[in-house]
Amino acid sequence: MDSDEQLMIRVQAGDEDAVxxxxxxxxxxxxxxxxxxxxxxxxxxFQETWIRVVRxxxxxxxxxxxxxxxxxxxxxxxxxxxxRRAVEESYRHxxxxxxxxxxxxxxxxxxxLRLDMHRRVHAxxxxxxxxxxxxxxxxxxxxxxxxxxxxxxxxxxSRLHHAVRALRQQMAEADA
Amino acid sequence: xxxxxxxxxxxxxxxxxxxxxxxAAAPDLAHSESCDACRxxxxxxxxxxxGLGTDAEQExxxxxxxxTLLATRSAxxxxxxxxAPLPVGFKRELARLLAAPLAVLPLVLLWNWxxxxxxxxxxxxxxxxxxxxxxxxxxxxxxxxxxxxxxGSLPVVAHGRTQQRLREVTx
Ligand SMILES: [Zn+2]
Numbered sequence: 001m002d003s004d005e006q007l008m009i010r011v012q013a014g015d016e017d018a019v020x021x022x023x024x025x026x027x028x029x030x031x032x033x034x035x036x037x038x039x040x041x042x043x044x045x046f047q048e049t050w051i052r053v054v055r056x057x058x059x060x061x062x063x064x065x066x067x068x069x070x071x072x073x074x075x076x077x078x079x080x081x082x083x084r085r086a087v088e089e090s091y092r093h094x095x096x097x098x099x100x101x102x103x104x105x106x107x108x109x110x111x112x113l114r115l116d117m118h119r120r121v122h123a124x125x126x127x128x129x130x131x132x133x134x135x136x137x138x139x140x141x142x143x144x145x146x147x148x149x150x151x152x153x154x155x156x157x158s159r160l161h162h163a164v165r166a167l168r169q170q171m172a173e174a175d176a
Numbered sequence: 177x178x179x180x181x182x183x184x185x186x187x188x189x190x191x192x193x194x195x196x197x198x199x200a201a202a203p204d205l206a207h208s209e210s211c212d213a214c215r216x217x218x219x220x221x222x223x224x225x226x227g228l229g230t231d232a233e234q235e236x237x238x239x240x241x242x243x244t245l246l247a248t249r250s251a252x253x254x255x256x257x258x259x260a261p262l263p264v265g266f267k268r269e270l271a272r273l274l275a276a277p278l279a280v281l282p283l284v285l286l287w288n289w290x291x292x293x294x295x296x297x298x299x300x301x302x303x304x305x306x307x308x309x310x311x312x313x314x315x316x317x318x319x320x321x322x323x324x325x326x327x328g329s330l331p332v333v334a335h336g337r338t339q340q341r342l343r344e345v346t347x
Contacts (some may be wrong), residue, residue: 004347009342011252014252014253014255016249016252019245019249019252020245023241023244023245023248024241027235027236027241028233028234028235028236029232029233031233031235031236032231032232032233032234033232035234040253043236043237043240046236046240046244047240047243047247049246050247050248051247051248051251051340053248054248054251054252054255055255056253061264062264062342062345063264063342063345065263071314116227117224117228119326120227121228134286135195135196135231136194136195136228137228137231138232139197139232144306147178159280160191160195161188161191163220164193164194164195165223166197166275167227167228168220168221168224170219171223171224171227175339
């Protein structure tokens with residue numbers, strides 16, 4: 001079976017079957033990332049990410065890992081989209097206000113822990129959310145995240161810790 | 177919790193363990209048992225972990241996957257039928273291969289110039305001028321041709337080697 005990177009070499013040569021194979025292999029992981037990263041536009045960005053993969057195939061360096069490159073494209077699209085839609089504005093509110101707001105909108109109120117956490121992750125500031133998703137769910141190393149997001153490795157680490165502490169803080173405040 | 181307690185390190189490692197889906201180390205758990213701040217964090221992190229779950233994957237709707245495949249196929253066909261891109265590392269390999277031939281090139285040129293300049297004078301005693309001119313031209317052609325062959329083959333060799341290495345890296 002071809003590795004992801006070998007498949008990309010075939011995509012570079014215009015092989016349609018190689019694209020199909022990559023989409024099939026990565027669809028659930030990519031969609032899982034997008035749903036948490038940008039839930040309201042995950043469907044759009046799923047398709048957009050793969051089109052970018054094909055269009056930019058020639059710039060892919062097969063000595064790099066495909067997964068890092070794929071998440072980099074997806075994450076950049078999420079950022080662009082957030083910027084365009086000025087969603088950033090809402091992230092400036094305190095996390096607590098976000099949760100109250102969401103809780104008021106959700107009906108009926110009793111939520112299980114998972115759904116609750118899903119909302120809390122979504123309420124994290126974008127810079128914390130992206131590193132948390134890549135590290136925790138997609139198990140990228142700190143070095144790979146640094147590469148994917150384009151920030152120094154030390155920053156990745158501090159943002160990860162910050163994200164976990166923010167989630168903990170939110171839970172404590174919700175319980176209080 | 178002051179700077180000279182182990183709590184800062186313990187708490188960092190508890191968080192690292194969560195991020196890596198690992199169990200916390202035994203000494204850190206032991207410390208947490210006897211330290212309020214670290215025990216609270218440990219318990220909170222168990223909640224965070226339970227809430228986050230571990231499932232990274234979510235299946236997209238099959239119809240959307242189908243639409244995506246159609247879109248990527250047409251994007252692939254519409255892509256400029258560009259010439260094959262140079263493999264990554266090609267330029268570096270070519271520079272490496274060129275180094276030695278370029279270093280001796282001045283010597284080769286000097287030698288050829290010497291042969292042409294003094295060879296003609298030496299042969300003038302035995303051969304008519306027309307024959308010497310013809311010989312000189314043939315020599316210059318042969319020398320120029322071999323230089324062109326050497327330098328012209330280097331990009332081909334560099335391309336082959338780079339692709340070979342990429343195949344090894346990605347195999
Ligand atoms: Zn402690």
